[in-house]
Amino acid sequence: MYFSGIIRVTLLITIVLSVAVFTNTSHAQIDEFFAESSLAVNVSPEFPGPGEQVTLTLVSNAIDFNRTVITWRVNGSVIAEGVGEKTFTTTAGQEGETTAVTVQLSSPTIGVIDRLVEITPGSVDLLWEIPDGTHPPFYKGKTLPVAQSYFRLAAFPVFQAGQETTLVPEEGIYRWLRNGVYRHFNNQSGFGKYFITFTRDIFNKTETIGVEVESVSGNNSAAREITFGEEDPTVFLYEQHPLQGTLFNNALTGTLNLSKQEITVRAVPYFFARGGVTYDWEVNGSQVPPQENGRPTLTLRREGEGSGRATVSVEVDHIQNPLLSARTSVVISFSQ
Amino acid sequence: MRRIVFIIIAAILLIILGVGVWFYFSPSRDIRDLLPPIFDIPGQGDFDPTDPGQPGVDEEDEQQEGVLPDLRKISDAPVSGFGIIEKEVVVGVEPAESPDEEDTPIVGTTTAIRYVEKETGHIYEYVPENDTTSRITNTTIPRSHEALISSDGEHIVLRYLNNQQQIETFVGSVQVATGTQEGTVSGSFLERNITAIAPNPDNNRLFYLIETPSGVAGRISDFDGSSEETIFQFPFTQWLADWNTPNSLLLTTKPSGDVLGYTYRLNTQTGSLTRVIGGREGLTVHGGPQGEQLLLGTSPQSVIALSLFSTEDSRLTAISAPTFPEKCVWAQSGTRIVCGVPENPSQATYPDAWYQGVISFSDDIWVINAETGNASVFIEDTPEQIDMVSLEISPDESVLVFQNKRDHSLWMLELQEGDLF
Numbered sequence: 031m032y033f034s035g036i037i038r039v040t041l042l043i044t045i046v047l048s049v050a051v052f053t054n055t056s057h058a059q060i061d062e063f064f065a066e067s068s069l070a071v072n073v074s075p076e077f078p079g080p081g082e083q084v085t086l087t088l089v090s091n092a093i094d095f096n097r098t099v100i101t102w103r104v105n106g107s108v109i110a111e112g113v114g115e116k117t118f119t120t121t122a123g124q125e126g127e128t129t130a131v132t133v134q135l136s137s138p139t140i141g142v143i144d145r146l147v148e149i150t151p152g153s154v155d156l157l158w159e160i161p162d163g164t165h166p167p168f169y170k171g172k173t174l175p176v177a178q179s180y181f182r183l184a185a186f187p188v189f190q191a192g193q194e195t196t197l198v199p200e201e202g203i204y205r206w207l208r209n210g211v212y213r214h215f216n217n218q219s220g221f222g223k224y225f226i227t228f229t230r231d232i233f234n235k236t237e238t239i240g241v242e243v244e245s246v247s248g249n250n251s252a253a254r255e256i257t258f259g260e261e262d263p264t265v266f267l268y269e270q271h272p273l274q275g276t277l278f279n280n281a282l283t284g285t286l287n288l289s290k291q292e293i294t295v296r297a298v299p300y301f302f303a304r305g306g307v308t309y310d311w312e313v314n315g316s317q318v319p320p321q322e323n324g325r326p327t328l329t330l331r332r333e334g335e336g337s338g339r340a341t342v343s344v345e346v347d348h349i350q351n352p353l354l355s356a357r358t359s360v361v362i363s364f365s366q
Numbered sequence: 367m368r369r370i371v372f373i374i375i376a377a378i379l380l381i382i383l384g385v386g387v388w389f390y391f392s393p394s395r396d397i398r399d400l401l402p403p404i405f406d407i408p409g410q411g412d413f414d415p416t417d418p419g420q421p422g423v424d425e426e427d428e429q430q431e432g433v434l435p436d437l438r439k440i441s442d443a444p445v446s447g448f449g450i451i452e453k454e455v456v457v458g459v460e461p462a463e464s465p466d467e468e469d470t471p472i473v474g475t476t477t478a479i480r481y482v483e484k485e486t487g488h489i490y491e492y493v494p495e496n497d498t499t500s501r502i503t504n505t506t507i508p509r510s511h512e513a514l515i516s517s518d519g520e521h522i523v524l525r526y527l528n529n530q531q532q533i534e535t536f537v538g539s540v541q542v543a544t545g546t547q548e549g550t551v552s553g554s555f556l557e558r559n560i561t562a563i564a565p566n567p568d569n570n571r572l573f574y575l576i577e578t579p580s581g582v583a584g585r586i587s588d589f590d591g592s593s594e595e596t597i598f599q600f601p602f603t604q605w606l607a608d609w610n611t612p613n614s615l616l617l618t619t620k621p622s623g624d625v626l627g628y629t630y631r632l633n634t635q636t637g638s639l640t641r642v643i644g645g646r647e648g649l650t651v652h653g654g655p656q657g658e659q660l661l662l663g664t665s666p667q668s669v670i671a672l673s674l675f676s677t678e679d680s681r682l683t684a685i686s687a688p689t690f691p692e693k694c695v696w697a698q699s700g701t702r703i704v705c706g707v708p709e710n711p712s713q714a715t716y717p718d719a720w721y722q723g724v725i726s727f728s729d730d731i732w733v734i735n736a737e738t739g740n741a742s743v744f745i746e747d748t749p750e751q752i753d754m755v756s757l758e759i760s761p762d763e764s765v766l767v768f769q770n771k772r773d774h775s776l777w778m779l780e781l782q783e784g785d786l787f
Contacts, residue, residue, distance in 0.1 A: 155628050155644050157602040157619055167533050167559075168511055168525075170606060171721040172622035184602040186628075188641045225601040266722055273485035274444055275509035275527060279771050281723040300722070 065140040068092040077253035088116040122151040126190035152252030177353040184225040189250040207240035270294040292331040306349040444774035448481035449515025482513035503549035517569035521589035564607040610653030623715035652691035661691035665716040687741040695757035703734040706754025
C-alpha cells in the first residue's frame with residue numbers, strides 16, 4: 031500500500047514534467063519527431079532477385095506527401111525528384127551487388143528526413159528430384175513427378191555472383207512453405223535446413239513449394255517458389271538382346287519388321303514409384319499364358335517359316351497405388 | 367582373209383570371257399568393290415570377331431586402292447566406348463654404320479582408336495593411317511553399356527547391368543595381345559550403382575557419383591580406381607557430369623524439356639561450387655577446354671536450341687545449328703567445335719524423347735567457330751542415318767571419332783589440315 035502510493039506520486043511527477051517539456055517545444059519539432067518516426071519505406075518484392083525491378087513506396091500517417099519534395103538517389107545520383115513522388119522503381123544488381131537507394135523528404139513542416147535502403151539481391155536455386163521414381167539404370171533424363179510422388183528438394187543460395195560457395199549451405203536460415211503456408215514444414219525449417227522431403231497430396235494436382243533463405247548476418251536474403259504439375263507414368267518397350275543387353279537407344283514403337291526367329295521384349299516403366307509393379311502382357315488381344323506373364327520381359331518366337339504380325343501390348347500397374355498405370359503396344363511383323 | 371578376221375574376233379571374245387571368268391572366281395572379289403568410296407566399310411568383313419585365334423588383320427587391298435573415304439565406319443558391330451591414343455610405331459630404320467652393328471629403328475607416333483565391342487567386351491584397335499584393325503584383348507565381358515579408355519590405352523572402365531539390373535563398374539588394366547599370346551583385361555570393381563562417370567581432359571582420372579544414405583557423393587580416382595577421394599556431397603543426387611578443365615568440372619541437373627535446369631562448376635581441388643547458369647528448360651551443357659565458354663543446350667516449347675555461353679561475362683550467343691551439346695566436341699584449341707546437327711527433328715519433348723530412344727536423328731556434321739558463333743555445314747550427306755554421340759577429336763586434330771546412337775556403330779572422319787580453321 032505504501033509502495034503503490036509512492037508509484038502514484040512518481041507517475042504524477044513524470045506526467046507533469048512531460049507536459050512541461052512539451053509546452054517548451056515548438057510545433058515544428060513535434061511534427062518532425064512524429065514524421066520521422068512514422069515514415070516507412072516498403073520494398074517490393076521483399077526478396078528481389080538479380081536484375082529484378084524493385085519498387086519502393088513511402089508510407090506514413092503523419093506526412094502529407096503532396097506537400098513534400100521527395101528526392102530519390104541511386105548510389106549517390108539523383109534519379110527522381112518532385113513533390114508527391116512517393117513511389118520509385120529501380121533495378122536490382124547482380125547477386126551480392128548492393129544498390130544504395132536514398133530518399134530525402136523535405137518540407138517546412140517536417141524539415142529534412144533521409145532514409146537509406148540497401149538492395150542486395152540474392153537468389154536461391156531450388157533443385158528437386160523424385161528419388162524413388164523408376165527409370166532405366168543409365169537414364170540421363172529427369173524423373174518426373176506423378177500422383178503421390180515422393181519429392182526431395184534442396185536449396186542452393188547464391189548471394190555473391192560468380193563467387194565460389196562451399197557446397198554445404200548450412201550457414202543459411204531457411205523457411206519452407208507449402209502452398210504458401212509455413213506450418214507444413216515447421217520441423218524442416220530453420221538454421222542449416224537446406225533440404226526437405228515431402229509426399230505430394232493425393233487431392234492436389236499442383237503443389238507450390240517455396241523457400242526463403244537468409245544469411246546469419248541478415249545481410250543477404252532470397253526466396254524462390256516452384257509449382258509442380260503432375261505427369262502420367264509411362265512405359266516403353268525395348269529389345270532385350272542376349273549379348274548386348276537391353277537396347278535402350280531404340281524404343282519399340284509403331285511397327286517393327288523382324289527377320290530373325292525370335293525377339294525378347296522388355297517393358298521399362300518410367301516415373302512409377304518404387305515398391306513394385308505388375309506386368310500384364312497381351313498378344314493380339316489375348317492375355318499370354320500365366321507362366322509367361324507377370325514379368326518385365328516377353329519372348330516372341332516365329333512359328334513355321336511364314337510371315338506374320340503380332341500386336342504385343344503390356345499394361346504396367348503399381349502394386350499399391352491404383353493411380354499409377356500405363357500401357358503401350360507395338361506391332362511386330364515377322365518377315366521371311 | 368575372212369578366216370583370219372574370224373579367228374581374231376574369236377580370240378578377242380575368248381580373252382574377254384577368260385578375264386570375266388577369272389574376275390568372277392577371284393578370291394579377292396568383294397562386294398565393297400562395287401560400292402562408291404563413301405559407302406565403304408574398311409576394317410570390316412575380313413575380320414571375324416568370333417575367331418579368337420586371329421589377333422590382327424591387315425586390309426592391304428583398301429590401302430592399295432587409295433580410295434579410303436574421309437568419313438568411314440570403323441566398326442559395324444555395336445561398340446560401348448572408345449578412346450583415341452597416340453601410339454608409338456616404327457616408321458623406318460637407320461642403317462647400321464658397320465656390319466657388326468644392328469640397324470636402329472626410327473620410332474614415330476600414329477593415332478589409333480581403341481574400342482570395346484558391346485557384345486563381348488573385347489578391345490580392338492583401329493589405326494587410320496594404314497586402315498588396319500586388330501583385336502588386342504579377348505577377355506569376355508558381355509553387354510557393356512558404356513566404356514572409357516584412358517589416354518595411354520592401358521586402362522579401361524566398363525559399365526554394364528548385372529542380372530539384378532544394378533550398374534556394375536569394372537576398372538581394368540589392358541595387357542595387349544602379342545604375336546603368340548591373346549591380350550587380356552584384369553582389374554576390379556568400383557562400388558555398385560555409380561550414377562554418372564566422367565574422365566578428366568587428360569583422360570587419366572575419373573570423377574564419379576555414387577548415391578549415399580544422405581544423398582550423393584562425388585569421388586575422384588585414378589583410372590584404375592586407386593587414389594580415391596570424396597570431394598563433393600549433397601542431398602540432391604541426379605546430376606550429369608562433364609569434366610572439361612584440369613581443375614574443375616560441370617555438374618548439371620538431369621534435364622527434361624519441361625523443367626528448369628541448373629549448372630554448377632565444381633572445383634576439384636577445393637570441392638567448392640559456383641553457380642554457372644540456371645533456370646533454363648531442358649538444360650544440358652558441354653564445357654570448353656579453357657573453361658571460359660560452354661555450349662549450352664535448351665529446349666523450350668520442344669524447340670532444340672544451342673548457344674555459346676561465356677562464363678566470364680554471362681554473354682549468350684545463339685548458334686544457328688540446333689543440336690544438343692553432347693552431340694558436339696570441342697577441338698583442343700577451344701576455338702572450333704564439331705557437332706552432329708539433326709536434320710528436321712520431329713516435334714517432341716527434348717531431350718527426354720531422345721534419351722528414351724523414342725526419337726532418333728539423322729545428323730549433318732557442322733563446324734562452329736567458338737569465337738564468333740558462326741556455324742557452317744561440313745558434311746551434309748552421310749552414307750547412313752547417323753545419330754552422332756560420344757564425339758572425340760584426336761590431339762593432333764587429324765581424326766574425329768564418334769558413335770551412331772542408332773546402332774552403336776563406330777565411325778571416324780579424317781580431318782585435313784585447315785578443316786577446323
